[in-house]
Amino acid sequence: MSSIPHDHATGHAEEPPHAHDDHAHGPHGGIMRWVTTTNHKDIGTLYLCFSLIMFFVGGIMALTIRAELFEPGLQIVHPEFFNSMTTLHGLIMIFGAIMPAAVGFANWMIPMLIGAPDMAFARMNNWSFWLLPPAVILLGVSFFVPGGAAAGGWTLYPPLSTQAGMGMDLTIFAIHIMGASSIMGSINIITTILNLRAPGMTLMKMPLFCWTWLITAYLLVAVMPVLAGAVTMLLTDRHFGTTFFNAAGGGDPVLFQHVFWFFGHPEVYILILPAFGIISSIIPTFARKPLFGYASMVYAVAGIAILSFIVWAHHMFTVGMPAAGLLFFMYATMLIAVPTGVKVFNWLATMWKGEMTFEAPMLFAIGFLFLFTLGGFTGLVLAITPVDIQLQDTYYVVAHFHYVMVAGSLFAFFGGTYYWIPKWTGTMYDERLGKLHFWGSMIFFNITFFPMHFLGLAGMPRRIPDYAQQFADWNMVASIGALGFGLSQLIFLYAVIKCIRGDGAKAPAKPWDGGDTLEWTLPSPPPYHTFETPPVIR
Amino acid sequence: MSAAQSGAKPYYFVPQPSHWPITGSAALLFLGLGAAFWVNGMDAGPWLVGLGFCILLVMLFGWFGTVIGESEGRLYSRRVDRSFRWGMSWFIFSEVMFFAAFFGALFYVRNLSVPDLGSLNSKLLWPDYTAGWPTVGPYLKETFTPMGAMGIPLLNTIILLTSGFTLTVAHHGLTSGHRGQLKIWLLLTILLGATFLGFQAYEYTHAYSELNLKLSSGVYGSTFFMLTGFHGAHVTIGAIMLTVMLGRTVKGHFTPDHHFAFEAAAWYWHFVDVVWLLLFVLVYWLV
Secondary structure: OOOHHHHOOOOOOOOOOOOOHHHOOOOOOOHHHHHOOHHHHHHHHHHHHHHHHHHHHHHHHHHHHHHHHOOOOOOOHHHHHHHHHHHHHHHHHHHHHHHHHHHHHHHHHHHHHHHHOOOOOOOHHHHHHHHHHHHHHHHHHHOOOOOOOOOOOOOOOOHHHHHOOOOHHHHHHHHHHHHHHHHHHHHHHHHHHEEEEOOOOOHHOOOHHHHHHHHHHHHHHHHHHHHHHHHHHHHHHHOOOOOOOOHOOOOHHHHHHHHHHHHHHHHHHHHHHHHHHHHHHHHHHHHHHOOHHHHHHHHHHHHHHHHHHHHHHHHHHOOOOHHHHHHHHHHHHHHHHHHHHHHHHHOOOOOOOOOOOHHHHHHHHHHHHHHHHHHHHHHHHHOOOHHHHHHEEHHHHHHHHHHHHHHHHHHHHHHHHHHHHHHHHHHHHOOHHHHHHHHHHHHHHHHHHHHHHHHHHHHOOOOOOOOOOOHHHHHHHHHHHHHHHHHHHHHHHHHHHHHHOOOOOOOOOOOOOOOOOOOHHHOOOOOOOOOOOOOOOO | OOOHHHHHOOOOOOOEEEEHHHHHHHEEEEEHHHHHHHHHHHHHHHHHHHHHHHHHHHHHHHHHHHHHHHHHHHOOOOHHHHHHHEEEEEHHHHHHHHHHHHHHHHHHHHHHHHHHHHOOOOOOOOOOOOOOOOOOOOOOOOOOOOOOOHHHHHHHHHHHHHHHHHHHHHHHHHHHHHHHHHHHHHHHHHHHHHHHHHHHHHHHHHHHHOOOOOOOHHHHHHHHHHHHHHHHHHHHHHHHHHHHHHHHHHHOEEEOOEEEEHHHHHHHHHHHHHHHHHHHHHHOOOO
């Protein structure tokens, strides 16, 4: 984005009164533009760039894990450091890569999709982003303190986490700060959607991406404070003599798991619902048909969100629970397949008899559809209590959640990036690079993660730096796949940088025939401020 | 939209670039680092926390000052006002969920973990432990007296409920233009809040010095002090909000139809009031 045009999209006559007239039209120059900005497009860019950086940081951690697991035996890193890698890979990918990417999409797109002048709380929006770097600094510092970074897994279960060193305290405060960021970001998104829709943009006319984010934001406001409470109890157990998670004082380590997963299960839907929204934008465009079953899509997302609050203990089938609890959580979990199935079939029905073309966004959407559904099915397998008791903490679980998180959320964000980057930068991405990136990701993803199903079914435990000889072959395959997947992402980086530098065909206002949402009515790239007076939606 | 066309107010006020957010981020970085250093006994800890806190104060004064200036400059349209209402409501909802985590922990230890530790399941590990509430748990040997409900806690319940009433009277004074009534009843609300906090401080001292009830007194102490402590912190924040509102009233801010800051503080105050009622019943009374 070499230059930002300062003209206004909508030609209303008067300038709004400003406190500082000398800055009335545009951003600060240089670095201060990005530090002080209150513009949703700038903040969206910040979120997306930050998440891309964190994606590579977390990716390097993943490759460290795969390098260590290339062969049986301990060869590259110390076991303690390996544990830090699994822990920080999870935390960084969830809180540093996927969530900020989703918020980046929300910032860029929601105001343009609903015809709003900006986000409802533009200054707080800046703070939501700029809280992330301090949190990541805390996590980074934790590698250099006595005892090293947190190493008990991203779920931070006590008693490991209550006995760990100072790295855990830094992780706890990092989570507090990231939680504050998420809560403020979510309140902002909810308020923007509820209050700043253009006249005529009724809730049931909103693009589905806005609906999925509205519900995601609701989930975030509901569960982020619960995580804050959980890690606060962890902190006081560690340093102030409370015994929430210590049976000696009448507490219970399992209490942490309940509180954590009350946050943690809605959290996984927080990671996937915005991806659903992006897929629901891409598929109709490239099938050149309206989204099939719009209303049922909205209800399905709401249904998934409601169910997400009553399934948390399926993460804890092996810790000991009454049979009634096991049954309840098993059936409740299986119920989630119903609204999810509604969504998958609606996407398929949207494509049915469509005039389909297969540019990179559509390829990623279809890849998503195949692989996310597969991950959903392994989720159903894991929901069956007796099966889960066998598979708990094996590589089968690792395979399952990477199918929904990588081939689900991440693929959708790749697709969304190719879909909207012509709008963001004014430059078309290189279609050959996009396709190459897709096929590289698709093939190497499956080489990496499909064998993990076999490893898990054969009994290989997760989060262990060494393994028995019998697991050697598939681990080597997975590690080769991981390297290939990592290298494929450099294609993405190159394609994105090319667009940012303006190296490519100039994008028209509406690069896709099928796009019928408001953002395509704006020039590419859009002016710095858009919809300062709202458009009227018929 | 009509306001924008008449030139009085923008359709929606979008603020200029601001350095307050990054100031707040620096504050939280120092607070987080400092707190982690402090709890691990490192000398730099308290200094970093102090530095972070000072920066935070500067940020809060600066940022809220800017917002108040914009509000009094009448830059906020009705639509902005509605955003603030949504924003405050969802913020309070997030606070509700924060307390829900601790109430959930209380429910869990009282109904699941403590009975289980005293049940046949745990007889091999803790043969002498009889489950009950309050408890220090099966291992700790200290004894304490639980906090009674009908002394200071009941008094505090009455004080907080009364403060909710006085605040409503103050609000009526504001909406009907009786600013004298507003000031007096708002001041009275703040004084009641301060009295509540004073009693709570006394109660904590009494617990530590005479009842031998401490944060480390098993799960009873953990849940008691964490729940009432976080509530007390919220009362403090609410009282600070109301004090700011009193200061603004004295300076002549607010009109009968333009005073959302006051209402937001009042909503917050009623929220801490409701949390207290739950605390009184579930923490103090049902022992």
